[in-house]
Amino acid sequence: MLIETQIEKLRSHYRRCGTLPTYNEMKNLFSYKSKSTIYYLMNRLVREGILRRKDHKLLPGKNFRGFPYFQSVRAGVPGPAEEEANDHLSLDQFLIDKPLSTILIRVRGDSMIGAGILPGDITIVERTGSAKPGDMVVVNLEGEFTVKTLRREGDAFYLDPSNPNYPSLPMAGYAEHSLVGVVRGVVRKFS
Amino acid sequence: MLIETQIEKLRSHYRRCGTLPTYNEMKNLFSYKSKSTIYYLMNRLVREGILRRKDHKLLPGKNFRGFPYFQSVRAGVPGPAEEEANDHLSLDQFLIDKPLSTILIRVRGDSMIGAGILPGDITIVERTGSAKPGDMVVVNLEGEFTVKTLRREGDAFYLDPSNPNYPSLPMAGYAEHSLVGVVRGVVRKFS
DNA sequence: TTGATTAGTGAACAAATGTTCACTATTTTA
């Protein structure tokens, strides 16, 4: 069996189960008859950096999780070489720097359309105690989450939309308002 | 130690290592003296659905990977209750339906700004042999990746930008052109 | 075809894993 196929089988298993298969499971997964075959195979994958070992335990390596990532466009002659990814990227790892204080919030409405945030997009929000003017923030206004850009004018704070059809909201206008966090990213899935 | 703290420690370990710690490792991680304490603790986490077991092996459960996810805005009275996520979401799992045929491509240029795709965004591209008119596609034009919307006019195909400053490109105008895939999603990280 | 290299086998092994048990310490309830 092609080693690329085997790697993909490991990736699939890992995605499904959240863990690498044991040597015995791999034996069946790859249709081998001996555990030691797996052992040598895994050594090879460790050597290639796809997996790691930590006291006799097999772990995902650098490029195991994630997906082929084409960093930048390659100008020049097209050919099969360009089809090979230089790197792998996990969206979870890439997008979220502070896992312990990050939440995801789905956006409604088109008030931030000018900033490339469309209705239905999911924002990546880092829960912080404070934000500075210019930050894109999620604010809880009387029980409803709103995404806006924070602006300061003297001592007053305003929440600016990125859509000419909506007005800028003075924070002082809301009895109940609290900062949920700062928007660190956005994701969108097409239906 | 609070059980929530313990779960967060497990999550951290899992993010870092790509695997759950063993009972012995947990013993140290949680500062317990006996493995059987861990055993009972894990039973509890399994009962709560945070972890699963598959023939004596501990696996991440339903809400273990991923991040607190607030599906929709809750109108009504604000309060502590609304601060609790109903669900957890992994971006990798949510955004990518076909892991085996999906790649990530970083976008340059602002030709799709009207569709909410900004320069520097990463597109989630499903590699397909074909696309239908209306699909947002990545095309390899003479060695360079381009994101555009596919349009058909009679027998001719065009690549439409979402930016009035750019022209529509006739596919026939390029000696070397090939479909890379269909755009299924976009992600953006703020600096 | 020969010889050399690589890939796969199966038995044996020490170490580590999850599990069980009888027991003690701590906390909670009445």
Add this chain to the structure above:
DNA sequence: TAAAATAGTGAACATTTGTTCACTAATCAA
């Protein structure tokens, strides 16, 4: 306070793990 319930301990256990070894089968170059 006493009684009941919960949380934690440590030794012992059967399994399973990854590992090693001597060996065979298959592949490839000359």
